[in-house]
Amino acid sequence: MNADVRMKALLLALVLPIFVSVSTAAPPPVEAFGRKPAVIDVDINPSGTRLAWIEDDGKAAHIVIYDLAARKDMRKLNVAEGTRMRTVQWANDDTVLIDQTITHSVQSDGKNPYQFQRLTALDATGGPDRMMLMNDPDRKWVTAADLVRRRTNKPGKIYMSTLDFSETRYRSETGSRLTGGRKDDGWVSNLYEVDLVKGDGKVIANGSPFTSEWLADDSGEKILRTDFNSTTGNSGIYVRKGGGWKALYESKDCGAMSLLGWNADNTAAIVRGRTCGDERTKAWSLPLDGSPMTVLVEDPVADAQGTIYDALDGRPLAISMSGSDSSLRWLDPQAERRYASLRKTFGTPDVYLLGRSADYKRIVVLAEKPRQAPVYFLVDYVAKSADIVNEAYPLLEGVTLGEVSKFEYKARDEYSLFGYLTRPPEAAEKNLPLVVLPHGGPQARDEPGFDWFAQFLASRGYAVFQPQFRGSSGLGNAHAEAGRHQWGLRMQDDVTDGVKALVQQGIADPKRICIVGASYGGYAALAGAAFTPDLYVCAASINGVTDLPAFIGYAQKQGGKESDSLAYWRDHIGSPNDPQVIAKSPARNARAIHIPILLLHGTDDTTVPIAQSQLMAKALSSYNNKPEFIELPGDDHFLSSSASRVRALTELEKFLAKYLAPAALAAN
Numbered sequence: 001m002n003a004d005v006r007m008k009a010l011l012l013a014l015v016l017p018i019f020v021s022v023s024t025a026a027p028p029p030v031e032a033f034g035r036k037p038a039v040i041d042v043d044i045n046p047s048g049t050r051l052a053w054i055e056d057d058g059k060a061a062h063i064v065i066y067d068l069a070a071r072k073d074m075r076k077l078n079v080a081e082g083t084r085m086r087t088v089q090w091a092n093d094d095t096v097l098i099d100q101t102i103t104h105s106v107q108s109d110g111k112n113p114y115q116f117q118r119l120t121a122l123d124a125t126g127g128p129d130r131m132m133l134m135n136d137p138d139r140k141w142v143t144a145a146d147l148v149r150r151r152t153n154k155p156g157k158i159y160m161s162t163l164d165f166s167e168t169r170y171r172s173e174t175g176s177r178l179t180g181g182r183k184d185d186g187w188v189s190n191l192y193e194v195d196l197v198k199g200d201g202k203v204i205a206n207g208s209p210f211t212s213e214w215l216a217d218d219s220g221e222k223i224l225r226t227d228f229n230s231t232t233g234n235s236g237i238y239v240r241k242g243g244g245w246k247a248l249y250e251s252k253d254c255g256a257m258s259l260l261g262w263n264a265d266n267t268a269a270i271v272r273g274r275t276c277g278d279e280r281t282k283a284w285s286l287p288l289d290g291s292p293m294t295v296l297v298e299d300p301v302a303d304a305q306g307t308i309y310d311a312l313d314g315r316p317l318a319i320s321m322s323g324s325d326s327s328l329r330w331l332d333p334q335a336e337r338r339y340a341s342l343r344k345t346f347g348t349p350d351v352y353l354l355g356r357s358a359d360y361k362r363i364v365v366l367a368e369k370p371r372q373a374p375v376y377f378l379v380d381y382v383a384k385s386a387d388i389v390n391e392a393y394p395l396l397e398g399v400t401l402g403e404v405s406k407f408e409y410k411a412r413d414e415y416s417l418f419g420y421l422t423r424p425p426e427a428a429e430k431n432l433p434l435v436v437l438p439h440g441g442p443q444a445r446d447e448p449g450f451d452w453f454a455q456f457l458a459s460r461g462y463a464v465f466q467p468q469f470r471g472s473s474g475l476g477n478a479h480a481e482a483g484r485h486q487w488g489l490r491m492q493d494d495v496t497d498g499v500k501a502l503v504q505q506g507i508a509d510p511k512r513i514c515i516v517g518a519s520y521g522g523y524a525a526l527a528g529a530a531f532t533p534d535l536y537v538c539a540a541s542i543n544g545v546t547d548l549p550a551f552i553g554y555a556q557k558q559g560g561k562e563s564d565s566l567a568y569w570r571d572h573i574g575s576p577n578d579p580q581v582i583a584k585s586p587a588r589n590a591r592a593i594h595i596p597i598l599l600l601h602g603t604d605d606t607t608v609p610i611a612q613s614q615l616m617a618k619a620l621s622s623y624n625n626k627p628e629f630i631e632l633p634g635d636d637h638f639l640s641s642s643a644s645r646v647r648a649l650t651e652l653e654k655f656l657a658k659y660l661a662p663a664a665l666a667a668n
Helices: 030-034 333-346 452-459 477-481 490-504 520-531 548-559 564-573 579-583 586-592 611-621 642-659 663-667
Strands: 008-011 039-044 050-056 061-067 072-078 083-090 095-105 113-123 145-149 157-165 187-195 201-206 211-216 223-228 234-241 244-252 258-262 268-273 282-287 294-297 304-309 316-321 328-330 351-356 362-369 372-380 385-391 403-410 416-423 432-436 463-467 508-518 538-542 597-602 628-632
Touching (some): 030 452, 030 642, 039 083, 039 351, 039 385, 050 083, 050 385, 061 083, 061 095, 113 145, 187 211, 187 223, 211 258, 223 258, 244 282, 258 304, 316 333, 328 333, 333 362, 403 490, 416 452, 416 490, 432 490, 452 642, 490 520, 508 520, 520 538, 520 586, 538 642, 548 564, 548 579, 548 611, 597 611, 597 642, 611 628, 628 642
Parallel strands (some): 432 508, 597 628
Antiparallel strands (some): 008 385, 039 050, 095 113, 145 157, 157 187, 187 201, 234 244, 258 268, 282 294, 304 316, 316 328, 351 362, 372 385, 403 416
């Protein structure tokens, strides 16, 4: 770590002047947006003496351990090529846990890649990293190993869960050995106590073929599990009692409750979900003694949607509610006061406490604004200082970005909708070239904070519209559920109606509108080109779904007939034999597309296979509309490499410039 770069001391004032706007005449280079964040994650050890983070210089990633007293790196470990770092967390004062994924094909033809998630431990003082739990040859091709609890009262131990193969439960193979299909395939989820030094583990609780979640206290004595059968709809939460399990909650066809964590004295679990008859999702207290659940958080018009956790012990601190403002209901008054102070200090509501020392004297904070890239800070309450650990996007430091605002409109059935509109810096108010950017998921949502993709497009002179169509999450269960079986129908209409509203209000130039998206957003982009061919002048899909029946078939091939993944996609999209599902596949409607198309796809995408874009390219070419088709070698569904991000943005910039001719760039 270069101290002069990453440790710029700032005195804590009432409001820190950390977000400085400086106008620039020329747009920043593509790399300013496309390079992965220079720092991906930061955590502080319990004694508050060391930091750890994932560093990316655009060419390679590194794990860095930094000594705060010496103000220098203790260790800097190179990350193996092809391994993608996700998070870094301190298990104790000396050991860091690194969550990572790697894509690997298990067949000799290389056409069946899977993404494998692994957890490794690294000591601050030296020595090799160790894989946790998954070194057993029987788990070589098991995809997931989940961290259940990283802080325990057993020195050198953590709790993890993984899938194990049980011959006694096995009756007929379903091809889901890799991803954990359910029923009679023999795979069950078990809970382990794992040794941080050796990496091996011992079973401390056995699950069922339908176990999806675990919760354990520090001692590993109090253990809960959640079971969910996606075929029958049966779900339940069970507490270990002696040598067996006692049901604390069971339901049928009401959805599974999610285990969020423990209350202050570990006498009850905090869970989130809907009981039968509830219209809204609530947060509940579920006592371990078998007493009835009681409501902790509820709202007549909003759902309990997300959770803020304590950065050290993982205890739930607050519940975020659905809606465009994502209001919080605090479970811990002291945590509420701390967050209020941080938001006032940093002058933004988008402040996230990522790590803390056990005594709360030092904390790690991520602060951002919609028009300013994220910055990581080390706050020292004793020294009354806030030091910049690093800027996530250092090439954007001092750059004025596009203004983000909420745009409200009505759908054709008078349903109230909104999206986020990002205007180019210093842009005119009317007649702007527009890029429509529907999000992926589709059960996901956009946030009004910093968005590297949207801000890149805005820097190139385009207004960017991100509609929160029905099917999006975070806006209530009814809003999310309204997207079921609506691919190419209601969800697409909501996007269309937002674009038309922007045109009617004079914000968007009707002759300069392109639709761009990734994953489900890529589907929506191609669906826009196929089903509303006169609305857009071009469309671009990144890792997008193009043929719905083929995509459902891929989900079955990857996970097996009994997998939860297949059950989810069939439930959300519909049957692959449904004429409506077939009809709403862009690749099967290529004849209707007469605008230019750009297709980009990662060759190692295990969520949406590259075959989906290949199908689209072939279908378009058969009707003399040859698309620009660009493969992104070695990349996954999430554009995890800087090289792929830069390539994607570079190609998109050239593509859009051909057809939208943004006035902002023309003036330059």
